[in-house]
Amino acid sequence: MTATLLQTRELTKQFAKNDVATVALRDFTLSIEEGSFVTVLGRSGCGKSTLLNLLAGLTQPSKGEVRYRDRVLTGPDTEIGYLTQSDTLMPWRDVLRNVEMPLEIRGTPARERRAVATELIGRVGLTGFEHHYPRELSGGMRRRTSLARLLAGNPSTLLMDEPFGALDAQLRAELQADLLRLWHEGGQTVVFVTHDIEEALLLGDRVVVLGKIGAILLDRPIELARPRNADTLRVDPEFVALHTELAAALQEGAR
Ligand SMILES: Nc1ncnc2c1ncn2[C@@H]1O[C@H](COP(=O)(O)OP(=O)(O)OP(=O)(O)O)[C@@H](O)[C@H]1O
Numbered sequence: 001m002t003a004t005l006l007q008t009r010e011l012t013k014q015f016a017k018n019d020v021a022t023v024a025l026r027d028f029t030l031s032i033e034e035g036s037f038v039t040v041l042g043r044s045g046c047g048k049s050t051l052l053n054l055l056a057g058l059t060q061p062s063k064g065e066v067r068y069r070d071r072v073l074t075g076p077d078t079e080i081g082y083l084t085q086s087d088t089l090m091p092w093r094d095v096l097r098n099v100e101m102p103l104e105i106r107g108t109p110a111r112e113r114r115a116v117a118t119e120l121i122g123r124v125g126l127t128g129f130e131h132h133y134p135r136e137l138s139g140g141m142r143r144r145t146s147l148a149r150l151l152a153g154n155p156s157t158l159l160m161d162e163p164f165g166a167l168d169a170q171l172r173a174e175l176q177a178d179l180l181r182l183w184h185e186g187g188q189t190v191v192f193v194t195h196d197i198e199e200a201l202l203l204g205d206r207v208v209v210l211g212k213i214g215a216i217l218l219d220r221p222i223e224l225a226r227p228r229n230a231d232t233l234r235v236d237p238e239f240v241a242l243h244t245e246l247a248a249a250l251q252e253g254a255r
Pocket of ligand 1: 016024051
C-alpha cells in the first residue's frame with residue numbers, strides 16, 4: 001500500500017496589494033501518494049505557482065495547512081526540491097559548481113561533492129560541459145543543469161513549475177524523457193505543473209485539473225502504459241479520449 005506523502009487541507013492564499021486583495025487559491029485540499037507522478041494542469045493565473053510555493057514551504061498559507069510526512073510544513077525542507085519556471089543558475093559559477101551547490105550548503109566534503117556532481121552531470125547528458133558557464137549554454141542545457149542541481153540535493157519530492165515551457169518541441173520531448181528516466185531510477189514523488197494537456201498525459205500517473213482560484217475540476221488517474229511515446233500516444237484512442245476529457249474540463253473552468 002502506498003502512503004500519503006504530501007497533503008494540503010483547506011489551503012487558502014490571499015495576496016494584498018495597494019489595499020486590493022487577490023485570492024490566488026481557496027480551500028484547496030489534495031493528498032499526494034509517495035512515489036507518484038502528479039501533473040497539475042491549469043490555465044494561466046489559476047494559482048498553480050502559488051500552490052507550488054506553498055508546497056515548497058516558501059510562502060505561508062493565509063488559511064489551512066500543508067503536511068509533509070504527517071507534520072505541518074512551516075518553511076523550506078531539504079527533502080523537497082523545487083524547479084521554478086525561470087533560470088536560477090548562478091552566472092558566475094560553471095556547470096560543475098552550480099550542480100555542487102546543494103552539496104556545498106550541506107557541508108559535503110569537496111571530493112565527494114565533485115564525484116556526485118560529475119555523475120549527475122553525466123545522467124543529464126552534459127558530460128564535457130562541466131566548465132561551461134550558464135551564458136555559454138543553450139536554454140535546454142541550462143534546464144538540464146538546473147535538473148542536475150535539483151537532484152544533487154537528493155530530495156525525495158520534486159516540485160516542478162512548467163520547467164520545460166520555454167523550450168522548442170524537440171528539446172522539450174528530450175527533457176520529458178530524461179525526467180521520466182530519472183524518476184524511474186530514483187523513485188521520487190513528483191508534482192509537475194503545466195498548462196499543456198499532452199505534457200500532463202505523457203508524464204503523469206494522475207492529472208489534477210485546476211480552475212479558477214485552484215478549484216479542482218477533475219482529478220483523474222492516468223493508466224496509459226509506460227514508457228509513453230508522444231508519437232504513438234497521439235493516435236491511441238485511450239489517449240485521445242483522455243485529451244478530450246481534460247480539454248473539456250479546462251474549458252469548463254474558464255467560464
Ligand atoms: N506575490 C503576489 N502578489 C499579488 N498577487 C499575486 C502574487 N502572486 C500571485 N498573485 C496572483 O494570484 C493569482 C494566481 O497566480 P499564480 O502565479 O499562482 O498563477 P499560475 O496558475 O501559476 O499562472 P501562470 O500559469 O501564468 O504561471 C493571479 O491572479 C496572480 O496575479
